[in-house]
Amino acid sequence: MSTTHPTTVAVIGAGTIGLSWAALFAGHGLRVRVTDPRPDLAEAVDAALAEASPQLARQGLDTAGLADRVHLARDVADAVRHADVVQENGPENTAFKRELFAALVREAPSHALLLSSSSAIPSTAFTDGLDDAGRILIGHPFNPPHLVPLVEVVPGRRTDEDSVTRAVEFYRAVGRVPVVERKEIPGFVGNRLQNALSREAIHLVEQGVVGPSELDEIMVNSLGLRWSTVGPFLGAHLGGGPGGYRHMAEHIGPSMQQMWDSLGRPEQSPEQTERLIRAVEDAYGSRSYRDLSRERDRKQLAVLGALENAISSEQDEETRS
Incomplete structure (x- = not known):
C-alpha cells in the first residue's frame, strides 16, 4: 500500500466523462x-x-499550465505504468470491463487504486477471476464530474476496506463529495433515483397530464429547487414541521399510500414505517426544525439569486452583441 498522496492519475477512456475527469484532476495539480x-484524442x-x-x-483552482499536466499515452500499459490512481471510463459492457481490468491489474503498480466510472455495472460483475480485486471499486460520477460534486463509491464483494478509505480520500482531495454505498445494486443510487423520476415523467406526458416543457417547469420551480439544497428525506422531515418526518408520515402517509397503490408499490407495514421514521430521526433529529429550515431557506435563496444573476448576465451579453 502506498502511504503517499497520489500525484499521477491515469484516465482510461476519453469520452465526455473521461475528458471531464482529466480536466478536474489536472486542475488540482x-x-x-x-x-x-x-x-x-489530442x-x-x-x-x-x-x-x-x-x-x-x-471554483478557485489555478488553471495556469493546465494543458501541461495532461499527457497522451500510447496505450493502457503506457498510461498506467506510474499511476497512483486509475479512473476507467470505458463502455458499459461487462466483458469489456473484465478484460480491461485484468490488464489494469497486470500493468498498473501494485499500490494503484483501480476505479471505474461504471454507471450501472457493479464491480463484482467484472472482477471475478482476478487475483487482485481488492483495489478495484466503483467511483461513479454525475456528468460532468468537474462540475457536479457527487461520486458514488461502491466497493465490490472483494474490495479491501483500505481501498474504500483511499478512494474517499482521493475524491475529497479533488473537491468531490464521495458517498459510500455498502450494497451493490445495478445502477447504484443516483441513476436509480433519476430513472424512477424519468419513468413517471414520461408516463405523465404520455397520459396527456402535462407537456414536456410544463413538466420541466414544474421540476425547476419546485422539486429541482428543493433538492438542490435538501434531499428527499430531509425535505420530507422539514415538511412535517416541528414534528418532523414522524408527523409527516402519520398525517400525509395514508394519502401518499393511495398514490403509491396506483403505481404498483407494495403497501408499507407499520413496522417498516417505524424503521424508516427512526432512520430519518437518527439522521436529522439532533438538529432543531428551526435551524434546519433556516439553513434550507438560506441555500434556496442563494440558488435563486445565482439563477437571477446568470439570467441577467446572459441578457446583458445579448444586449451588447
Whole structure:
C-alpha cells in the first residue's frame, strides 16, 4: 500500500466523462495520462481543457499550465505504468470491463487504486477471476464530474476496506463529495433515483397530464429547487414541521399510500414505517426544525439569486452583441 498522496492519475477512456475527469484532476495539480483509441484524442483533450478551464477557475483552482499536466499515452500499459490512481471510463459492457481490468491489474503498480466510472455495472460483475480485486471499486460520477460534486463509491464483494478509505480520500482531495454505498445494486443510487423520476415523467406526458416543457417547469420551480439544497428525506422531515418526518408520515402517509397503490408499490407495514421514521430521526433529529429550515431557506435563496444573476448576465451579453 502506498502511504503517499497520489500525484499521477491515469484516465482510461476519453469520452465526455473521461475528458471531464482529466480536466478536474489536472486542475488540482495532478499529472494526468490519458489514453483512448479515438483518432482525434489530442484535439478532444485540447478542446475539453479549453472549455473546462474557466469553469475550474471559478471554483478557485489555478488553471495556469493546465494543458501541461495532461499527457497522451500510447496505450493502457503506457498510461498506467506510474499511476497512483486509475479512473476507467470505458463502455458499459461487462466483458469489456473484465478484460480491461485484468490488464489494469497486470500493468498498473501494485499500490494503484483501480476505479471505474461504471454507471450501472457493479464491480463484482467484472472482477471475478482476478487475483487482485481488492483495489478495484466503483467511483461513479454525475456528468460532468468537474462540475457536479457527487461520486458514488461502491466497493465490490472483494474490495479491501483500505481501498474504500483511499478512494474517499482521493475524491475529497479533488473537491468531490464521495458517498459510500455498502450494497451493490445495478445502477447504484443516483441513476436509480433519476430513472424512477424519468419513468413517471414520461408516463405523465404520455397520459396527456402535462407537456414536456410544463413538466420541466414544474421540476425547476419546485422539486429541482428543493433538492438542490435538501434531499428527499430531509425535505420530507422539514415538511412535517416541528414534528418532523414522524408527523409527516402519520398525517400525509395514508394519502401518499393511495398514490403509491396506483403505481404498483407494495403497501408499507407499520413496522417498516417505524424503521424508516427512526432512520430519518437518527439522521436529522439532533438538529432543531428551526435551524434546519433556516439553513434550507438560506441555500434556496442563494440558488435563486445565482439563477437571477446568470439570467441577467446572459441578457446583458445579448444586449451588447
